[in-house]
Amino acid sequence: MAGLLSVDGISVNFGGVQALQNVSFSLGQGELLGLIGPNGAGKTTAMRAITGVVSPDAGSVLIKGTNVTRAKISDRVRLGLGMSQQLVKPFHAMSVIENVILAAGYTKTRSPLAALMHCDRSHETTRSRELLDLVGIGETANASPAELPLGYLKRLEVARALALDPSLLLLDEPLAGLNHLEAAKLADTIKDLNNRGLSIILIEHNLGEVMRICSRLVVLDNGRNLSEGDPQSVMSNVAVRAAYLGEEAVNA
Amino acid sequence: MEYQITLITIVSISVMAALSLNLITGFCGQISLGHAAFYGAGAYTSAMLTTTGIPFTASLVAAAGIAGFLGLIVGFASLRVRHDFLAITTMGVGFLFVGIIRQQDVLGGEMGIFGIPDPGFGKIGYMFFCLILAGITAAFSLYLKRTWMGYSFDAIADDEDTAKMIGIDVSRYKLAAFAMGTAIAGIAGGLYAHEVKYIGPDSFGFIESVTMLAIVVIGGIGSVPGVIVAAIALTMLPQWLQIIADYKLLLYGGLLFGFMRFSPGGLAALTRKLMSVRTANVEFEEVPGGRTPER
Numbered sequence: 365m366a367g368l369l370s371v372d373g374i375s376v377n378f379g380g381v382q383a384l385q386n387v388s389f390s391l392g393q394g395e396l397l398g399l400i401g402p403n404g405a406g407k408t409t410a411m412r413a414i415t416g417v418v419s420p421d422a423g424s425v426l427i428k429g430t431n432v433t434r435a436k437i438s439d440r441v442r443l444g445l446g447m448s449q450q451l452v453k454p455f456h457a458m459s460v461i462e463n464v465i466l467a468a469g470y471t472k473t474r475s476p477l478a479a480l481m482h483c484d485r486s487h488e489t490t491r492s493r494e495l496l497d498l499v500g501i502g503e504t505a506n507a508s509p510a511e512l513p514l515g516y517l518k519r520l521e522v523a524r525a526l527a528l529d530p531s532l533l534l535l536d537e538p539l540a541g542l543n544h545l546e547a548a549k550l551a552d553t554i555k556d557l558n559n560r561g562l563s564i565i566l567i568e569h570n571l572g573e574v575m576r577i578c579s580r581l582v583v584l585d586n587g588r589n590l591s592e593g594d595p596q597s598v599m600s601n602v603a604v605r606a607a608y609l610g611e612e613a614v615n616a
Numbered sequence: 617m618e619y620q621i622t623l624i625t626i627v628s629i630s631v632m633a634a635l636s637l638n639l640i641t642g643f644c645g646q647i648s649l650g651h652a653a654f655y656g657a658g659a660y661t662s663a664m665l666t667t668t669g670i671p672f673t674a675s676l677v678a679a680a681g682i683a684g685f686l687g688l689i690v691g692f693a694s695l696r697v698r699h700d701f702l703a704i705t706t707m708g709v710g711f712l713f714v715g716i717i718r719q720q721d722v723l724g725g726e727m728g729i730f731g732i733p734d735p736g737f738g739k740i741g742y743m744f745f746c747l748i749l750a751g752i753t754a755a756f757s758l759y760l761k762r763t764w765m766g767y768s769f770d771a772i773a774d775d776e777d778t779a780k781m782i783g784i785d786v787s788r789y790k791l792a793a794f795a796m797g798t799a800i801a802g803i804a805g806g807l808y809a810h811e812v813k814y815i816g817p818d819s820f821g822f823i824e825s826v827t828m829l830a831i832v833v834i835g836g837i838g839s840v841p842g843v844i845v846a847a848i849a850l851t852m853l854p855q856w857l858q859i860i861a862d863y864k865l866l867l868y869g870g871l872l873f874g875f876m877r878f879s880p881g882g883l884a885a886l887t888r889k890l891m892s893v894r895t896a897n898v899e900f901e902e903v904p905g906g907r908t909p910e911r
Contacts, residue, residue: 415781441783449781455774466771467782472764474783476792479765528783 367392367426368532368563374413374423376406382587383409386423389582389592391532391565396558398578398595399567402607405584407567408450411536414565415447416440427532442474446530448521450537450567454509460520461505464492467527488527495523499553500546514541519550526557533557533564539573551577575599583607621743622811627851628746629807634831634847635753635840636800641829642838643757643766644793645773647703650690650710651801651828656820657713658683658802659809660723663732666810672735676806683802684795691794695787698776710825717817728816735810746807753800757840769793773838823865830872836884846883 370390376383384406391397399407412418414425416437424433427443454463466473468488473479496502499519504512509520522538535554539547551573558564558577568574574581574595581598583591585607591598598604637651658679665675690709697705717723724730737745760766768789771779776786809815827850835846850868854861879886 417777436785436787437780438783438785441781447781453775453778453781455771455778457770457774466767469764469767470783473768475785476765476768476789479768479789480760480763480792482764483759483762485767524782 368395368428369414369565370426371410371414372424372426374410374420374425376409376413376418376420376587384413384420384587387584387587387589388423389589391563394558394561394563396555396564396566396577396579398574398581399565399584400569400571400574400581401584401590404586405607406587407584408536409587410584411447411534411565411567414440414534415445441470441528441530444531445534446525446528446532447534448518448525448536448538450540452514452517452521454517454520454524456508456510458509459506460501460509460512460516461489461492461496463509463520464495464523464527465489467524468492468495470528492523492527495526496520498526499523500549515543515546518542522550522553531563533562534567535564536567537569538566539568539570547573571599618739621739623852623855625743625746625811626855627848628743628750629804629811630831630851631844631847632746632750632753632807633801633804634828634835634843635750635757636797636804637828638797638832638835638838638840638843639757639760639800640793640797641832642843643760643769643773644790645769646694646790646793647699647829648706649703649822649825649829650706650708650713651797652820652822652824653710653713654683654687654798654801655805655808655824655828656717656815657686657798658805659815659820660717660729660805661802662806663729663809663815664723666733666735667729667731672733672810676803679802679806680799681802683805684799687794687798687801688791690798691791694794695790707822707825710822714817714821717820724816726817728814728819729809730814732809732813732815734813742811746811749803749807754840754844761840765789765792826872827868830868834871834875834882836882836886839882839884842882842884842887 367390371388373386373388375385387406387410399410401407409418413420416435419434424431426432427440427445430443432440432443465485465488468491469485472482493502493505496505499522501516501519504516509517518538518541522535525533539550542550547570554564554566555577566574566578578595581593581595583598583604590607591601591604633655637648640646640648661682662675662679665678666672690706694702694705718726735742768784771784772786772789779786831846831850832843834850836842854864860867875882
C-alpha cells in the first residue's frame with residue numbers, strides 16, 4: 365500500500381533491553397492513527413525511531429516511499445514530518461510566539477546561506493498567531509515559556525509542530541497534563557486538523573479521547589505488535605484487555 | 617599622537633578578533649578555547665605572502681581563506697562533541713597549532729617571522745583601514761543577529777536537539793558559524809601581523825585564546841555592543857597602566873570568574889539590570905504623593 369509512513373519490522377535494543385522487536389505498522393493518507401499500549405510498551409521508542417532520535421538495529425522506516433532509516437532528523441522534517449514530544453522542550457530564551465515563528469520559517473532556514481539572506485518575519489508572525497489561537501494559547505504569545513504551566517507548553521509543542529506545515533504529524537501524549545475540558549478541546553482540534561486532510565499518529569494514554577477521535581488503533585505491548593484494527597474491535601480484544609488490566613482481571 | 621594611532625589600530629584589531637569569536641561562541645553557543653590558532657593562521661598566511669612580494673590586500677583574502685578552511689576542518693571534526701568536550705577539543709587545536717609552528721623552519725620556527733613589510737597606507741591610513749574593517753565586522757554581526765541565521769543560531773545555542781525537530785540542519789549551521797568566525801579571525805590576524813611587523817608562536821598561544829574568550833564572556837555572550845566595550849577596555853587597560861600589564865592574566869582570570877559567578881550575561885546583562893532598576897525608581901517617584909503605582 366502506498367502509505368504516507370511505513371514502519372517495517374524495526375527492532376531497537378538499548379544496552380541489552382529489547383525496547384522494540386520486529387514492530388510494523390503504517391499510516392495511510394488522511395488517517396488518524398492511535399498508537400497505544402501500556403507503560404513500557406515501546407510507543408515512544410517507536411516514535412523516536414520514526415523521528416530519527418534513535419536508529420533501529422533492524423528494519424526500516426519509509427516516509428512517502430523514501431527510506432529514511434538512517435536520515436538526519438532535519439531531512440525527515442523537510443520530507444513533511446512534524447512532531448511534538450512527550451517531554452516539552454521549548455526554547456527558553458525565546459518567547460512563546462518566537463518558538464513558533466522559527467518553525468514557521470522552515471523554508472528560510474533550509475540552508476544557512478538562505479537564512480543569512482532573509483530578515484523579514486511578518487508572514488511567519490501572522491501564521492504563528494493563527495496557530496497559537498488554534499491550539500487556544502493565543503493570549504500567552506509574548507510570555508516566556510518558563511512562566512507557563514505544562515498544559516500550555518504541551519499546546520505550544522503542537523503549535524510548533526503545525527508551523528512546519530507537516531503532511532504527517534506525530535503527537536506524543538499531547539493531552540497529558542491537561543484537565544478534562546482542555547484535553548477534550550485539544551482532541552477536537554486534532555480531529556479537526558485530521559478532517560482537513562492532515563495525517564496524524566497519536567500516542568496517548570487518555571483512552572477515552574483516543575477511542576473518540578481515532579479511526580484506527582495499533583496496540584504495542586512489551587515492544588511487540590499486539591493488535592490492530594478499528595477502535596471498538598481492538599478494545600474488545602482479550603489480549604489487549606489483558607495487557608492493560610492484567611490477566612486476572614480478564615479471567616475474573 | 618603616534619602612540620594613540622597605534623593604540624586605536626591595536627584596539628580595532630582586538631575588537632574584530634573578539635567579534636569573530638562571538639559569532640561562534642556568542643551566537644551559535646559553541647565554546648572555543650583555541651580561537652587564537654585561527655587568528656595565528658591568518659597572521660602567518662598573510663605575513664608569509666607579503667614577505668614574498670604579494671600585495672597586502674590579496675594576502676588578507678588568503679588569510680581569511682586559509683583560516684576559514686582550517687576552521688571548517690576543525691568544526692567538522694568537532695561536530696560530535698559538545699559543551700565542555702568542545703572546549704577541550706578546541707584547546708587541543710590551539711596547542712597543536714603552536715606545536716606545528718614551532719617545528720617548521722619555513723614558518724620561522726621558534727624565532728618567528730621578522731621584517732614583515734609595511735602595508736603602505738601610512739600609520740593613519742592603516743589605523744582607518746583597521747577601524748573600517750572592525751566597523752564592517754560589527755555591522756555584519758548586528759545584521760546577522762536579525763536574520764533567520766541568527767534566529768536559528770539562538771535555537772542551536774538553546775537546545776540542539778529541539779532545533780533539529782523543527783527542521784534546522786544543526787551541523788551545517790555550526791559549520792557556517794565556524795567558517796565565518798575563523799575567516800574573520802584570519803583577517804584580524806593578518807592586520808595584527810602587519811601592525812607589529814613581527815610574529816612568533818608565542819603571539820598565538822593558549823593565553824591569547826583565553827583572553828579572547830574572556831573578552832566575549834565579560835562583554836556578554838552574544839551581545840555585540842558588550843563585546844566591543846569589553847574588547848576596547850581589556851585591550852587598552854594594559855597599555856595604559858603598567859601594573860595591569862604585569863598582572864594581566866590575574867586580572868582577566870579574576871574578571872572571567874567574577875562574571876561567570878555573579879553576572880553570567882556579562883556587561884550587557886549587568887547594564888540592562890542597572891537600567892531597569894533606574895527606570896523602576898523613576899516610575900515610582902513620578903507617582904504624586906508617593907502612592908504606590910496603580911496597575
